[in-house]
Amino acid sequence: xxxxxxxxxxxxxAYLGYGLKRAFNTxxxxxxxxxxxxxxxxxxxxxxxLIGAHERLRQSKLAELLTIEPPNLVVIxxxxxxxxxxxxxxxxxxxxxxxISLTAEGTKVLARARKDVEGHDRRMTRAINAExxxxxxxxxEQVERQGSxxxx
Amino acid sequence: xxxxxxxxxxxxxAYLGYGLKRAFNTxxxxxxxxxxxxxxxxxxxxxxxLIGAHERLRQSKLAELLTIEPPNLVVIxxxxxxxxxxxxxxxxxxxxxxxISLTAEGTKVLARARKDVEGHDRRMTRAINAExxxxxxxxxEQVERQGSxxxx
DNA sequence: TATTGTTATACTCTATAACTATA
DNA sequence: TATAGTTATAGAGTATAACAATA
Numbered sequence: 001x002x003x004x005x006x007x008x009x010x011x012x013x014a015y016l017g018y019g020l021k022r023a024f025n026t027x028x029x030x031x032x033x034x035x036x037x038x039x040x041x042x043x044x045x046x047x048x049x050l051i052g053a054h055e056r057l058r059q060s061k062l063a064e065l066l067t068i069e070p071p072n073l074v075v076i077x078x079x080x081x082x083x084x085x086x087x088x089x090x091x092x093x094x095x096x097x098x099x100i101s102l103t104a105e106g107t108k109v110l111a112r113a114r115k116d117v118e119g120h121d122r123r124m125t126r127a128i129n130a131e132x133x134x135x136x137x138x139x140x141e142q143v144e145r146q147g148s149x150x151x152x
Numbered sequence: 153x154x155x156x157x158x159x160x161x162x163x164x165x166a167y168l169g170y171g172l173k174r175a176f177n178t179x180x181x182x183x184x185x186x187x188x189x190x191x192x193x194x195x196x197x198x199x200x201x202l203i204g205a206h207e208r209l210r211q212s213k214l215a216e217l218l219t220i221e222p223p224n225l226v227v228i229x230x231x232x233x234x235x236x237x238x239x240x241x242x243x244x245x246x247x248x249x250x251x252i253s254l255t256a257e258g259t260k261v262l263a264r265a266r267k268d269v270e271g272h273d274r275r276m277t278r279a280i281n282a283e284x285x286x287x288x289x290x291x292x293e294q295v296e297r298q299g300s301x302x303x304x
Numbered sequence: 305t306a307t308t309g310t311t312a313t314a315c316t317c318t319a320t321a322a323c324t325a326t327a
Numbered sequence: 328t329a330t331a332g333t334t335a336t337a338g339a340g341t342a343t344a345a346c347a348a349t350a
Contacts (some may be wrong), residue, residue, distance in 0.1 A: 003322080009217050011205045012198055013254040015273050016285070019292040021194070022219065023174045024343095026299030027169040042173070046164055053163045060331060065161050067174065069319060074333060096326045096331045118169040121167050132287065133168070139288045142279040143259040145179030155324095195340080212308065221342060226310060248308040248349045 006061065016143070027124055034120040039083055043068070044076050048102070048110050051086055056099035058091070085109055097137040155208070168295070179276055186272040190265040191235055196228050199271065200254070200262050203238055208251035210243070237261055 012018040022040045031042050040048065043066070050065050051057050062088040074150050077100065080086045085106030102110065164170040180300065183194050195218070201216050204208050215225045229252065232238045237258030243249040254262065277285050 002299075008206065008213075009200050009202060013289070015269060016277055016289065017183050017194065018198065019274070019289050020172065020176045020179055020298070023168075023292040023295040026296045027172055027217070029239045029275050030299050031169050041179075042169065046170065049163050050161060059329085062159075067177070070319090070332065071320085071334075072318065091331095092327075094331080096324095098332075109200065117167060123168070124295055124298050126169055127298060128170075128291055131321090132291060134282065136167070136288065136291045137168065137171050139280055139284060140175040143175040143276055144171070144178045146276050148278060193339090210308090220340090223311080223343085224341065243308095246308080246350070250309075258305065 020143075030124060031117065034116050035113060038109055038116070039114055040109075044080060045078050045113055047073070048080060048085060048106065049114070051100050052102050052107065053108050056089075056091075056101060059088075059098045059100060062100060064077070083109075087099055164236065167228060172295075182276060183269070183272055186268050190268070191259055192261075194233060194267055197265055199225070199228050200232060200237060201266070203252050204254050204259065204262050205272060208241075208243075210251060211240075211252060213251045232258070235261075 010016075019082065020128060027028045028042060031045075035041055035045050038045075043106055046066055047062060050062060059077070061072065077086065077088065081088060087101055087103055088095075089098040089101070091099050110120065161170075163262055180194060183197075187193055187197050190197075196216060199214060202214060206213075211229065212222065215222045217227065229238065229240065233240060239253055239255055240250040241252060241253070243251050280288065
């Protein structure tokens, strides 16, 4: 086991964004390795989870929840549809819109992937106790909200 | 001021990577806006800071500190050199290597940019007190280290 | 032979403009 | 006229292979 203790980047460690970027890169790499066997990546796993959590989810609503632009969601949904994990059906109320739902296969893949993601998550936060971890998640949400405010 | 309270992504809020990604996206957007007037972006500001903190920094060492691949650093340094902020001189000890240092102009730009980055940082962490903020930074470092370990 | 830095290249993520079909 | 979804495209960020100069 090797822990790098080089303090040469100390001047940057003072900024939250620097640590955030490095922690995120670490987690993203590990998460994508975790999801690859399931044919998923971070963003498509997120999409699949949200589709599983909502009845007849609108594509526009999903893009909003994922905070991605609609054109980028199209590619992700094409991927999930080709893999047989989701279905898109025209909304009865508005024939422009699509309602997205999991297929039986999608439900199975999501359950399996979720187990591995939970393992990944435990691995990444092994050194942090439950209370601190909850505080960490709460603070990250505060940072996220801070950026969506006007400079008030 | 608007705070989004839509709990529709609750199933994903359980995973650290999800919150980390969202917080990082928020910070990166704000930081890049902060740095644009200085002709810098997150990665080039980081490079400039490290060059300023080390005498005759080797290009290979800088890539390692920034955790980026050497080919990607070439582009960043070209950018900083064209802007007149850094100088590359051949190392006397090893004529393959370059030693990077700030120009007088680079020193000035770095000082000005750093002030704005500190403002950005205070803005992003306004809702978090000093003690919690220190804990946040420490936990992010733990997460980063966790990923660089073998699965032990 | 190995290492420093470079070139060329490719893949992912993100963002915008312009289009289509419906409303 | 406006909205839901799409197509095409472009810009970042990141990664690898192959090369030149030097060790």
